């Protein structure tokens with residue numbers, strides 16, 4: 364897809380079918396994450412946890428029964444907010460790649476907020492203790508096909524000086 368078409372097709376998917384995501388598609392989504400810009404890349408490198416095991420998915424709250432979830436966790440950052448910003452860049456890259464591959468997807472904060480207070484689940488997912496889950500992408504085949512659903516109009520306040 365052309366970039367503009369991908370941007371106009373990306374929207375949050377909250378209804379997934381049971382169909383599993385093919386491994387090669389998951390791999391492309393994972394690789395897209397590594398193309399994201401990162402602040403303090405050597406000190407604040409995010410780690411990804413790709414969850415597709417049903418038992419583990421069942422322990423995650425707020426993922427809309429998606430068949431795959433990629434959790435982005437970061438180590439403590441020497442500069443405030445860098446981990447959150449890195450996680451956001453990574454998730455958005457993955458979201459656009461998933462959209463391009465025809466996968467429904469949604470950026471999620473809630474699941475990671477829950478995980479932050481759930482040491483057992485963090486351990487089951489093998490997220491190191493000093494890493495904080497900050498953002499996630501749920502993905503799968505949506506009940507609706509991915510298609511252009513928006514117009515190219517500005518919705519934000521923009522000050523031009």
Ligand SMILES: Cc1cc2nc3c(=O)[nH]c(=O)nc-3n(C[C@H](O)[C@H](O)[C@H](O)COP(=O)(O)O)c2cc1C
Nearest residue numbers: 373374375376377425451469470471472473474498
């Ligand atoms: C930082 C961030 C956190 C979000 N967290 C959640 C979440 O926990 N649960 C949820 O259902 N949607 C979450 N969303 C999705 C937003 O609700 C959604 O992107 C917004 O309503 C715009 O809709 P669209 O993605 O279809 O354009 C989050 C989005 C962002 C960018």
